[in-house]
Amino acid sequence: MQYFQTTLQLKEYPRGFHLITDQIIQAMPEIRQIKTGLLHLFIQHTSASISLNENADPTVRTDLEAFINKLVPEHTPYFEHTYEGPDDMPAHIKASLIGSNITIPIKDGSLCLGTWQGVYLGEHRNYGGQRRVMITVHGQ
Secondary structure, X not given: OEEEEEEEEEOOOOOEEEEOHHHHHHHXXXXXXXXXXXXXXXXXXXXXXXXXEEOOOOHHHHHHXXXXXXXXXXXXXXXXXXXXXXOHHHHHHHHHHXXXXXXXXXXXXXXXXXXXXXXXXEEOOOOXXXXXXXXXXXXX
């Protein structure tokens, strides 16, 4: 069994959902060495998320952002955690709902993504800054 691990430092993204599949693959070229294994991604932040979704039509990204903002609106009067602004607590809730990690199978040196699947960074802050994603690959 082989294990590889690295941290991908993402550039600062605006609020919304952003495809980062290619960056993940570029950051971990060892994927090509794995015949059968797993890629695990973990975002090291509490106000951003990581997920899989449609990678072809960009309106999916804007629809996801519109829906999650309606589901968890800013300026909610009962939120107490507002030290960093009105987007702070909603960002934490959105990150908890969507999640901080995903696992993708690897077969014959490639990620086993569906035809229309891509890895998304969900940036839930107006000014979240750079984000770090831990990438771990294990397999044979």
